[in-house]
Structures are given as structure tokens and as C-alpha cells.
Amino acid sequence: MTIPKDYFDWAAKLFDPSRIHEKPEALAGIRVLDLSVIYFGPATGDFLGEMGAEVIKVEMPGQGDVTRILGNASFFWKNISVAFFCANHSKYHMGIDMHRPEGQALIRQLAARSDIVIENYKAGTLEEKFGLGYRQLREVNPRLIYVANTGFGQWGPFSKGRASYDGLAQAVSGLTAITGEGEAPTKIGNYLGDWFGASMSAVGALAALRWRDRTGEGQFVEMAQCEGLVRAMDWTWLYAGLTGRDRQKVGNGDHVFTPSGVYRCADGYVAVVAGTDREFHGLCRMLGEPGLLRHERFATAAARRERASARAMDAKLAAFCGPRSRKQVEAAARKAGVAAAPVMTAKDHAESEHLRARRSVWEYEDPMYGTMVEYGPAPKLSATPARIKWAGKPVGFHNELVLKRILGLDDARIKALEAAGAIGRWTEGRRGAGPPEGWKGEGRLV
Amino acid sequence: MTRAAAPRTPPHLGEQARPDGRWDEWIKAAEDPGGVADKPEALDDLLVLDLSHGHYGALLTATYLAELGAEVIKVEPPGGDPARRWGPADASAGGDGLAFVAEARNRYHLTLDLTTREGRRLLKGLAARADVLIEGFAPGYLDGLGIGYRQLSALNPRLVYVACSAYGQFGPLAKNQPPEHDLTDQALSGLLHLTGDPDTAPVKVGSWISAYGQAAWGALGTLAALHWRERSGRGQMIDVTGAEALMRYLEYSVLLYHASGAIRGRTGLYELAVFPYTFVPVKDGWAFIAGYTDPNFRALCRVMGRPELGDDPRFNTTLQRTTLANEIQLRDEICAWSVNYTSAEILDKVLADPGPGVIVFGPMNPPTRTLTEAHWWERGCLKRLSDPIYGELLLQMPAWRMTGTPPRLKWACRPAGYHNSLILQKYFGIGPSRAAELAADGVL
Numbered sequence: 001m002t003i004p005k006d007y008f009d010w011a012a013k014l015f016d017p018s019r020i021h022e023k024p025e026a027l028a029g030i031r032v033l034d035l036s037v038i039y040f041g042p043a044t045g046d047f048l049g050e051m052g053a054e055v056i057k058v059e060m061p062g063q064g065d066v067t068r069i070l071g072n073a074s075f076f077w078k079n080i081s082v083a084f085f086c087a088n089h090s091k092y093h094m095g096i097d098m099h100r101p102e103g104q105a106l107i108r109q110l111a112a113r114s115d116i117v118i119e120n121y122k123a124g125t126l127e128e129k130f131g132l133g134y135r136q137l138r139e140v141n142p143r144l145i146y147v148a149n150t151g152f153g154q155w156g157p158f159s160k161g162r163a164s165y166d167g168l169a170q171a172v173s174g175l176t177a178i179t180g181e182g183e184a185p186t187k188i189g190n191y192l193g194d195w196f197g198a199s200m201s202a203v204g205a206l207a208a209l210r211w212r213d214r215t216g217e218g219q220f221v222e223m224a225q226c227e228g229l230v231r232a233m234d235w236t237w238l239y240a241g242l243t244g245r246d247r248q249k250v251g252n253g254d255h256v257f258t259p260s261g262v263y264r265c266a267d268g269y270v271a272v273v274a275g276t277d278r279e280f281h282g283l284c285r286m287l288g289e290p291g292l293l294r295h296e297r298f299a300t301a302a303a304r305r306e307r308a309s310a311r312a313m314d315a316k317l318a319a320f321c322g323p324r325s326r327k328q329v330e331a332a333a334r335k336a337g338v339a340a341a342p343v344m345t346a347k348d349h350a351e352s353e354h355l356r357a358r359r360s361v362w363e364y365e366d367p368m369y370g371t372m373v374e375y376g377p378a379p380k381l382s383a384t385p386a387r388i389k390w391a392g393k394p395v396g397f398h399n400e401l402v403l404k405r406i407l408g409l410d411d412a413r414i415k416a417l418e419a420a421g422a423i424g425r426w427t428e429g430r431r432g433a434g435p436p437e438g439w440k441g442e443g444r445l446v
Numbered sequence: 447m448t449r450a451a452a453p454r455t456p457p458h459l460g461e462q463a464r465p466d467g468r469w470d471e472w473i474k475a476a477e478d479p480g481g482v483a484d485k486p487e488a489l490d491d492l493l494v495l496d497l498s499h500g501h502y503g504a505l506l507t508a509t510y511l512a513e514l515g516a517e518v519i520k521v522e523p524p525g526g527d528p529a530r531r532w533g534p535a536d537a538s539a540g541g542d543g544l545a546f547v548a549e550a551r552n553r554y555h556l557t558l559d560l561t562t563r564e565g566r567r568l569l570k571g572l573a574a575r576a577d578v579l580i581e582g583f584a585p586g587y588l589d590g591l592g593i594g595y596r597q598l599s600a601l602n603p604r605l606v607y608v609a610c611s612a613y614g615q616f617g618p619l620a621k622n623q624p625p626e627h628d629l630t631d632q633a634l635s636g637l638l639h640l641t642g643d644p645d646t647a648p649v650k651v652g653s654w655i656s657a658y659g660q661a662a663w664g665a666l667g668t669l670a671a672l673h674w675r676e677r678s679g680r681g682q683m684i685d686v687t688g689a690e691a692l693m694r695y696l697e698y699s700v701l702l703y704h705a706s707g708a709i710r711g712r713t714g715l716y717e718l719a720v721f722p723y724t725f726v727p728v729k730d731g732w733a734f735i736a737g738y739t740d741p742n743f744r745a746l747c748r749v750m751g752r753p754e755l756g757d758d759p760r761f762n763t764t765l766q767r768t769t770l771a772n773e774i775q776l777r778d779e780i781c782a783w784s785v786n787y788t789s790a791e792i793l794d795k796v797l798a799d800p801g802p803g804v805i806v807f808g809p810m811n812p813p814t815r816t817l818t819e820a821h822w823w824e825r826g827c828l829k830r831l832s833d834p835i836y837g838e839l840l841l842q843m844p845a846w847r848m849t850g851t852p853p854r855l856k857w858a859c860r861p862a863g864y865h866n867s868l869i870l871q872k873y874f875g876i877g878p879s880r881a882a883e884l885a886a887d888g889v890l
Contacts, residue, residue, distance in 0.1 A: 003586035010596060011585070011615040014683060024678070026670035039697075051670040066739075070719045070764075071698065077705040082698040083719060124469040135465035135472065153847070155474040158821040161797055163804045167723055171734035174813035176725070178652035180642070185725040185732050185810050186649050187715055189640025195695035196655070199662040204846035206669035207514045211488040211851045213676050219850030220476065227827050231845040232658035234502075235533055235544035236813050237828060241840025242537050242544075246812045252629065252650050255534040256545060260629050262638065262647050269648060271633035276500070276528070279625060305535050334624055339612070341630035341689075343638045343648055345709045346699040354619040360690045361700060373704035378659075378694040379667035380614065383682035384674050386667075 014382045017359045025052025026384035030209070033114040034058065034091065035098075035107070035132070037065050039191055040149050040166070040225055041120030042087035043198035048116065048205065049090050050377040050386040056110060056402055057088060061095035061424025064395035068432030078369055078436035085374060087198075088392035095396025095424045098130045102422035107132055109407055112140040115212075116205055120149040123159050134220045144218040145208040149201050153224040164225055169193035173229035178236060181251035197228040258304045259283070259313040262343065263321035263329075269343040270321055270329045277301065282336035287320055349375075366391040367443030368435060393443070395433045396425035401445045476849040479826030487515025488851035492672075494578040495569075496520040496553065500528040501582025501626065502654055503688050504610040505549055506661030508580050511668065512552035513844040513853040519572065519869060520553045523560070524890060526862035540836040542859065545654075547836060550859040556870075557863035557890045564889045566593050572873060573598045573605060578668055582610040585620060595683045605681040606671045608664045615685040626688055631656035635692035636699060643714040656688035663691050715777065721767045722746065724777055725810060726784040732810040733789045735780065737803065738764065745803030749795050750783045833858045866890055 030053040034045035042057065042065065049055040059065050065088075071081030097103040107130075111117055117137060119126055127133025134146040148154060151164020170176045170188055180186030201223035208221050230237075239247050247255070252271070254260035260273040274283040280301075284292045292298045297309040304310065321329050326342035333340030342348065350373055355361040362376030369391045377386030403409040403423075417423045426433035465472070494516045498504030505527075512518040520527070529550075533543025540547070559565040570593060573579055579598065581588060588594040595607040612626035612634075613619045624630070632638045632650045642649035667684040675681055699710045710718075717723045720738035727733075737746035740763070744756040755761055760772045767776060784792060789809035796807045809815070817840075822828050830840050836858055844853035866885075870876035876884070884890045 002590045003584070004590050007586035007589050007594075008616065008621050010589075011620070011685075015616045015685060024674070026674040030673075047666065051666075075702070075706060075708070082701045082705055085701055086697050123473075127465065127469045133465070133469060135469070152821065153825055154477070155470045156821045156825045158819075159470070162808075163806045164808075165723065165736050165806050167725075167734045167736060168806050168808045171725070171732075171810040172808040172816065174811050174816045175652060176732075176734075176810050177812040180649045180652070183732075185715075186642055187717075187725060188637075188651055189642075189712060190637060190696055192637075192651065192655070192695060195697075196659060196662065199659065199666060199695075200845050203510060203662055203665045203669065204848065206666060206673065207488040207846070207853075208848060208851070209673055210669060211486075213673060214491065217850055219848055220473070221849075222473075222477070222847040223845060227822075227825070228845050230816070230822065230827055231842050232655055233653045233813070233842065234657075235548045236653065237817075237840050237842050238539065238544045238548045239534060239537055240813050240817060241830065241838065242539065244814070246814050247534065249652065252647070254629065256532045256543070257627065257629075260627075262629075262633070262650070264647065269633075269638075271629045271638065271650075273627040273629045275625065275627060302535070334622060337624060339624040339627045339630045341633040343633045344636045345639050345711075346636060346696075346703040347709050349636060349693070349700045350703050354613065354617045355690075355693075357617045358614055358690070360693060371704075372701065374701050375694050375696060375699075378686065378690045379663040380616075380685040381667055381671060381682055382684070383678075383680060384671065386670075 015380055017357065020359065020385040020387050024384050026381065027052040030054070030116065031114045032056070032116045032118060033107070033110050034118045035126070036118050036120040036149065038067055039087050040194040040197050041118055043195060044147060044149060044201045044205065045091065045118050046087045046089055047199055047202040050388070052384065053116070055091040056094055057091040058094050058096050058107065059395050061097055061396055062427045062433065063430055064095065064426065064433045076431060079434065080432045084432070085372070085392050090389035091392065092398040092402050093393045093396060094399055094402055097422055097424065098132065100420065100422050102417060102420050104131050106417070106422060108137065108140050111137045111144060113406055114141070114144070115209070116145045116147060118147045118149070122163065123150055123154040138218060142218060143212060143216060145205055145212065146218070146220045147201055147205045148220070148222045149197060149225070150222070151225050153227065154222050166191040166193040166225065169225040169229050173226050173233070174236065175229045175233060178233065178247055178249060181249050193225040193229050196232060197223055197225045200228050253310065258310050259317060261314055261317060263318050265321050265324055265326045265329060267325045270326050270340055271343060272317055272321070272333065272338065272340045274338055279338055280304065282338045286332050286336040286338055287316055289316070362388050364388055368393065368439065394426045394435050396423065398445065399423050399425065477847045477852070482852045482854050486851050488848070490515035492516040492577045493575060494518045494580065495572055495576045497579060497581035497583070497588070498527070498529070499523070499583060501610055502529065502545070502628070502657035503626070503660030503664070503686070504580050504582030505529060506657055507608060507610065507664035507668070508553070509549050509551060510661055510665040511578065513855070515851065515853070516578070518553045520550065520555050521558050521569065522555065522862045524557045524863070524888060530862065539839065547839070547859045548841060551841070552856045553860065554865040554869055555860045555862055556866055559889055560591060560593065562889050564884065564887065566591060568874065568889070569593055570598070570601060574602050575873070576602070576605060577672065578606045578608065580608040580610070580664065582626070584625070585609065585611050585615045585623065599681065603680055604675060606668055606675070606684065607681065608668055608684045608686065610660055610664060610686050610688070612687060612689065614687045614690070628654040628656045628688065631688035631692060634689035636696050637692045640696070640710060640712055642712050644712045648712060656692050659691035659695065660686050660688040716770060716773045718768060721773045722776060722780060726777065726781050728784050728787060728789045728792060728809070730788045733784065733792065734808055734810060735784070736806040738767065740764065741803035742805060743767065745799055745801065746805050749799050749805060750780065752779070752783070755779060829855065831858065835860065863890060
């Protein structure tokens with residue numbers, strides 16, 4: 001296999017991260033009204049925002065989104081939970097009380113001027129309680145794309161009265177039952193159903209946008225967290241349909257690729273997998289045992305999948321990795337054309353030159369929070385790169401800017417809305433809702 | 447100070463519309479899985495070339511676009527994509543691996559040997575007209591064959607070209623990178639480090655989740671690029687790795703490290719942000735239970751018949767409940783109760799609670815138990831079909847519901863080269879005799 005000598009220079013120039021902010025944005029001019037809370041909703045808005053959409057996040061005045069105060073073992077940083085920022089980049093923050101008719105009217109006005117609305121309330125809540133459901137908002141904006149994220153969906157036996165969190169989606173989908181080993185469940189360490197669901201709902205929103213680009217028609221798009229995980233279980237259902245059985249739990253092993261495992265090294269863990277014959281040959285070279293290939297227990301992929309062969313190979317890999325550092329194993333594997341990767345921690349991410357060069361770890365300066373280090377956009381687009389512009393801001397931080405710029409309201413009307421309680425900012429002294437202590441107005445826009 | 451007059455609002459925006467009929471009935475009819483075929487498709491004007499080759503993330507990217515209506519031509523080598531052999535050892539469908547059969551849907555299957563000049567000529571003929579090309583080869587491999595983005599974009603500047611790989615097309619570790627696998631993606635992403643018990647080795651997610659994430663980002667990037675193309679007339683290249691796909695799902699891990707120096711680790715069945723939010727044993731297996739805000743926790747205590755726990759100084763604030771020592775004691779209390787009931791009995795209690803507060807509860811379903819629940823079947827989330835080639839198949843359906851342009855399953859996987867004559871005739875005017883020559887030359 002010949003890779004042209006200049007390929008990587010060409011690609012580095014094509015994607016040059018230092019030029020990201022000079023390039024146009026794919027979704028420039030698209031306005032997203034984000035009425036959602038926690039992650040499965042705000043993240044959908046965030047992903048569209050990374051691609052250039054203008055996202056207006058609406059929160060309840062006073063305390064705002066609960067992720068402002070939920071987080072890692074009650075750790076607060078600059079008066080807010082670090083958990084808030086990952087789903088709320090480059091947004092405009094509004095505090096609107098949806099319980100008040102004037103607040104509802106404002107949201108209708110904003111929806112009339114938006115392309116996409118995102119919500120993640122229980123099915124029907126926005127229509128029945130607030131008059132802000134799809135059937136109501138499409139009256140003021142027939143081109144509207146309305147995205148609703150839920151646990152179980154807008155209808156169906158489980159959608160009535162049942163709330164959902166990510167952990168529940170892991171459990172009822174069947175994903176927990178095929179993860180790990182033994183009888184006891186393993187809870188997946190991030191809110192996978194929220195995040196995967198949010199990226200899928202952004203895909204749905206953009207498919208609807210393409211349809212609107214073609215026809216001018218808006219529509220309702222829904223994504224259910226549980227169904228997202230059901231969708232993401234590869235051959236589980238096909239296997240159950242054919243055999244009537246559940247697929248066996250194999251921990252860090254793999255039904256298709258053997259060997260596959262996670263091994264302790266001198267300084268952490270490393271994952272090793274060899275899928276093809278060619279990769280297995282490399283693995284034998286790496287282990288210093290090229291003769292293994294001729295052994296009938298390892299000569300074919302089918303033989304390697306046999307339990308005894310897999311165990312024997314597992315022991316060899318454990319012995320190889322044990323005394324070595326993760327870097328040493330990774331380097332040896334690379335040389336041999338084998339996939340081996342360190343089990344990376346957040347510290348490894350923060351210190352990775354590769355991830356920083358790709359802006360997958362993104363360092364930037366925010367006027368309110370100073371230096372930020374966060375995970376950057378996942379897909380890299382050469383002509384319209386996704387980007388982070390600023391960090392999440394306090395509740396209602398951009399009220400005036402949005403009301404003046406988009407709705408053309410003057411100071412008197414804005415004051416009246418404040419007096420009526422329809423709009424508001426953070427409550428002083430509420431952790432997570434307001435700016436950091438000692439804030440002197442940096443980043444204020446109006 | 448006098449109170450200002452109430453703001454004026456345009457009349458049609460101030461009044462809320464009163465829709466006819468209940469929402470759940472209306473939306474059920476509007477999304478009716480039985481009516482999908484009567485509606486148009488969002489992406490049915492797109493031609494997509496799927497050059498995934500032993501790459502599940504690239505395959506899935508094309509699958510999502512095919513579900514949303516794109517015409518997807520899967521280009522395989524004459525012997526078929528090596529991914530056709532991927533599946534568990536103890537079952538297959540029509541001789542193909544279940545992993546491949548499950549996801550290679552809605553496509554036209556064309557064989558082309560891209561290492562031959564004629565194979566590349568035909569590929570270029572398709573790429574000249576395609577909207578999207580998706581591949582998962584080693585970075586630079588297709589470029590070396592003269593059919594990478596560099597060459598194809600000169601031929602078709604409107605092309606959106608998606609390249610999937612383990613370490614990406616650029617960056618210090620891009621050169622000489624190893625092949626992409628789900629397990630190594632999960633390791634690099636940091637998700638592996640977060641899953642499992644703190645004192646044992648990390649545990650991977652059981653499905654090939656990095657490929658599903660990579661495909662979500664690949665499809666999202668593609669659709670954003672296509673929207674931009676409407677205005678600019680220009681395509682572009684998109685670089686997606688499975689590791690970064692999952693890393694973007696890791697919440698605040700790297701910011702926490704930046705802010706405090708703390709390294710987020712594994713917490714097993716405990717949870718640093720919210721509690722209770724855990725798995726507990728029940729009479730008939732395991733279940734998930736959560737009630738972490740004050741009102742929700744009080745609701746849980748009420749349903750457990752232990753209202754006094756809501757006032758217990760160890761548990762009466764969110765702060766107290768997220769201290770590890772208290773989490774352990776609290777989970778023990780819940781387990782001592784939950785183990786006496788089946789998950790159905792507990793769900794009944796949860797749904798019967800009048801509030802205030804909401805408890806989130808559900809069984810840990812083995813997949814075969816999920817299959818017994820009416821919800822998924824009614825919503826068309828899963829489907830049994832009788833395929834003329836692959837036989838009885840049970841497949842998961844597209845993840846989105848859309849009232850205007852619902853995604854759909856049209857047909858299952860087809861054998862390699864199944865649509866050769868159709869594609870050759872349609873795009874090149876090549877009839878049976880020339881096709882036979884190409885086959886004899888090893889091009890098809």
C-alpha cells in the first residue's frame with residue numbers, strides 16, 4: 001500500500017486549524033431556539049451551533065438549567081459547575097418565564113423568526129402547559145423545524161407518564177445487558193444515551209433542513225433516547241431474531257475480532273485488538289513469536305476465536321503489556337501494524353499534542369471565564385470548519401441583545417417585560433446561575 | 447416608580463392557538479409507521495458512494511443517509527467487502543456475517559476492483575456525478591490510487607467527501623496509523639477509562655458504539671456541508687474518527703482536569719453528579735432507578751415506604767446524597783427494599799405515586815425481553831421481515847421520526863455485485879456483453 005509522500009502535508013494544509021476562524025460556517029444564517037434542559041436537547045443545539053447556527057438558549061430566570069449546579073461531586077469552578085459548558089458553547093442566553101403569557105408570547109415571536117426549535121420536555125408538555133407545542137408554533141412559522149427529544153417518544157405505551165434518564169435508556173434498550181461480564185450490570189460511565197441521541201437528533205434536524213432547502217416545508221422531528229440506543233446495538237436484534245437467544249456478554253473481548261482485550265501496563269491500561277490475518281501476523285511479530293502463525297490454534301480467524309486459543313493469546317498479551325508502559329506498547333504495535341491504544345484519561349487528552357493539533361481538545365480564551373480547555377467539535381470540515389467561539393454565560397445574559405436585535409424591542413418594553421416577570425436574569429447569590437465572583441462586566445454586549 | 451404598561455405583542459403571536467384533538471393522538475397519526483411509504487424522502491435527490499471497506503463507521507454513515515432517502519451505491523471489491531464476514535461464530539444469514547447484514551441496508555451493490563485502471567475509471571465516472579463519497583481506508587490510500595479527495599474534487603468540485611479513520615487525516619499521529627477498531631476507539635476516547643469499577647480494569651460498551659457515533663458525526667457533517675453547498679456551490683472534505691466521536695460525548699472530563707487537576711475516573715454503580723441514579727437488584731433481575739433532586743428523592747422514599755429517609759441528615763440534600771460514603775449507604779437501603787419486588791411490581795408503584803416528584807425506573811432488559819415489550823413494536827422501532835435472499839430477519843429501524851419525510855427501511859443487505867447490471871446500464875449505458883467482458887477482466 002503506497003501512500004503518496006505529500007499526502008499528509010496536503011491534508012494538514014487543507015484542514016489547517018490556525019485558519020478555522022477565517023473560513024465560513026456551514027450553518028451561518030440558521031437560527032436555533034433551544035428550549036431544552038440538561039444534556040439531551042442542549043447538546044443538539046450545541047452541535048448545530050458548532051456548525052455555525054445562531055443558538056438562542058432559553059432558561060427559567062433565577063436558577064436556569066440544572067446542569068449549572070449538577071456536576072462532579074459538587075465541585076464548583078468560578079461559581080458554576082463545569083458540567084454546564086460542554087452542551088452550551090457560543091449560545092445567546094435568555095431568561096424567559098414560560099409560565100407567564102407574556103413569556104409565552106415572546107417565545108412565539110422568537111420561534112416565528114427561527115429555523116429550528118429544540119425541546120426535551122415530556123411528550124405534550126409544551127403544547128398542553130405552555131401553548132408552545134409544534135401545532136401552535138407552526139401556526140406562526142410554517143417553515144419551522146421542530147425537534148423534540150424524549151426518553152420513550154411522543155406516543156406509545158411507555159411514553160405515557162414515564163420519565164427517562166440516560167441510565168434508564170441504557171437499561172431498557174438492552175445495551176446494559178450486552179455490556180461487561182457476569183450477571184451484575186455495568187453502568188456506562190458517561191451519559192451515552194443523551195449524547196448519542198443528541199447527535200442523532202441533530203442529524204434529523206439537518207435532514208429536515210435539507211428538505212426545507214428543497215421545498216420550503218418545515219416538519220416535526222423526534223428522537224427518543226431509548227430508541228437511539230436500540231438502534232446502536234449492531235447485530236444484537238438480528239441474532240436474537242434468528243436464534244431466540246441473547247448475545248453472550250464478553251467483557252472486553254469481541255465476538256468477531258480475537259484477540260481483543262484491555263491489559264494492565266506499568267502506567268495504566270492499554271487496549272489491543274487484531275482483526276484481520278494481516279493484523280494478527282503483526283501481533284505475532286510484536287510478541288516476538290512469529291511461529292504462532294503456523295500453530296493450528298492460531299492459523300485462522302475461526303481457530304483464534306476458540307475459547308482456549310483466545311485465553312492463551314490473552315495470557316501472552318497480558319505478559320507482554322505488564323512490564324511495559326502504555327507508550328511502549330503503542331509504539332511496538334504501530335511498528336507492527338496492530339491496533340493498540342492507551343486507555344486515555346482526561347489528563348492524557350489535555351496533554352495530547354495530536355488532539356490539540358486537531359482542535360479535538362480546544363483551548364480558548366473567554367472574556368468571563370478566562371482560559372477554557374474543552375472537547376472540540378468531532379467532525380473536521382475542510383471548507384466550513386466547526387468551531388467554539390465563547391463559553392456558556394449566565395442566565396439571561398443576552399436578554400437585551402436578543403430582544404433588541406431580533407425583535408426590535410426598545411428599552412421601555414424590555415423594562416416592562418422585566419417588571420412583569422416575563423424575562424429575567426440570574427438571581428444574585430444563586431450558585432451556577434450568575435457570573436463568577438469578582439466579575440466586572442467583561443464580555444457584556446449591550 | 448410606576449409600573450410600565452404591559453408590552454404589546456402582535457395579536458397572532460400573543461394568543462395561543464388551540465389545536466384540535468389530543469397531542470399524542472395527533473402525533474401518532476402524523477408519524478404512523480404504517481404510512482411512511484406514502485410520504486416523500488428528505489434526501490432522495492442525493493447520490494452517495496459508499497466505499498467502506500472493512501470499516502463499520504463508514505458503512506453506517508452511508509446507512510443513515512440511505513435511511514433518509516439517498517441513493518447509496520456500495521462499491522465492493524469483486525470478492526465482497528471483508529466486513530461481510532463480520533458476525534458471531536454461531537449464526538449467519540445467507541452465509542454473510544450478522545453485523546454486516548444488520549446494517550448494509552437500502553443500497554445498490556456494485557463490485558469494482560479499484561486496483562485496476564478500468565475499475566478506477568468507472569469509479570471516477572460515478573464520483574463525477576455523486577454528491578457524497580464515504581470511505582474508511584487508511585488515510586492517503588485512495589489518494590495513492592488517484593481517486594482521493596484531491597483528485598475527485600478536481601473532477602467534481604461539489605463533492606462532499608467523508609473519510610473515516612482511527613487518528614484522522616492530519617495531526618502528529620496521522621502518519622502510519624494503525625487500523626481502526628471499536629475497542630481502541632473506546633480506549634482513546636476516554637470512555638473506556640470511565641466505565642466499570644474503580645479497582646478493576648475498565649469495561650467497554652458492548653456494541654460497536656464508536657462506529658455509531660462516528661457515523662452520526664459523519665452524517666451531521668455531510669448534511670451541514672450539503673446545506674452550505676446550496677449557497678456556495680462547493681463541496682469539501684470531512685475527517686471523522688471514532689475516538690473523537692465518543693470523546694465529544696465525555697462531558698466535562700477535560701475541563702474538570704483543566705479547572706482542578708482532578709482526573710475523572712470510574713465510579714461503578716455510583717455517580718458523582720446525581721444520586722440515586724443506579725442499578726439495583728430486583729426479584730427478577732436488575733433494574734435502573736433514579737430520583738436525585740429533593741422532590742424526586744422524597745417521592746422515591748415515599749414509594750419505598752421509607753418517608754423518614756427523606757429527612758435523614760445523611761441524605762436530605764443533593765450535596766449529602768452525592769458524597770460517596772452516603773451513596774453507598776443509600777444504595778444499600780434501596781437494594782434492601784427493591785430485592786423484594788419484581789421490576790413490574792416496582793414500576794406499578796412508581797406510576798401509581800401521585801407526586802410531587804418523579805421517579806425514573808425500568809428493568810435492565812436482556813435484548814430478548816425488550817423484544818417482548820409492545821412499545822417498541824407499536825412504534826416500529828424493530829421489524830421482522832421475510833427477505834427473498836436472506837430469509838427471516840429482525841432489524842432495528844431508523845432512529846428518527848419525521849412527520850414530513852420519515853426515514854425508512856426499503857430492503858435488507860444484498861450480495862456483492864447484486865446491482866452491477868443496473869448501475870452499469872444506468873450510469874454508463876453498459877449492457878450485458880460489455881459487463882461480461884469487465885467481469886472476465888476482473889474489474890467487476
